[in-house]
Amino acid sequence: MTHEEKKEALRTLVASINLTLDELDQKGVGVKTMGRDMTSREGFKADLLKYILYLSAADNKITPKEADFLAEFTGFTFTPQSMAPLLRDFDINGEAFRTDPPLTLMLLINSDNAEFMTNRAAASNQTEVFLSLYEHLGKTFIACDGTTEKSEERRFLDYYTMLLRFARVNHLGYRTMREL
Secondary structure (H helix, E strand, O other): HHHHHHHHHHHHHHHHHHHHHHHHEEEOOOOEEEEEEEHHHHHHHHHHHHHHHHHHHHOOOOOOOHHHHHHHHHOOOOHHHHHHHHHHHHHOOOHHHHOOOHHHHHHHHHHHHHHHHHOHOOOOOOHHHHHHHHHHHHHHHHOOOOOOOHHHHHHHHHHHHHHHHHHHHHHHHHHOOOOO
16 A cells, blocks of 8 residues: 555545544544643544654654654654654653553543443444544554654553553453454
């Protein structure tokens, strides 16, 4: 699969999650992140921003291609220079970021669990879509500048493993989603 085909597949996953988040927003479900109340969809963009910044900080440099990739998937426009302060502001290198799952994942698990309790056979699985997005987004991002460093791979694997563990513990239908 080419880099452009991977990016198109990512856009499809983002669109799927946005549909679910739009439904949650219609029900009045929102999040508080980055110091303010947001819709679920805005929170999702913030989660994506923080995830990409986290991966970008792994090799202690932010390339123009990484900044362009960030803009494409979050709608936020940054230069490499303007991204650097965000790493501090969001405490991207702090322990809490590596151990606390994104708010969007928690919202999707709660939504999936509610559906699972109502009708197991017809329950949606947006948690799986989210996990797939973070897996493919991470792998695509760390390769977007033409090089993948060990520190980027390690950071991706550590964070993605945390997401999988959180889903395994909190998602009622997790065993039907995947085997670890």
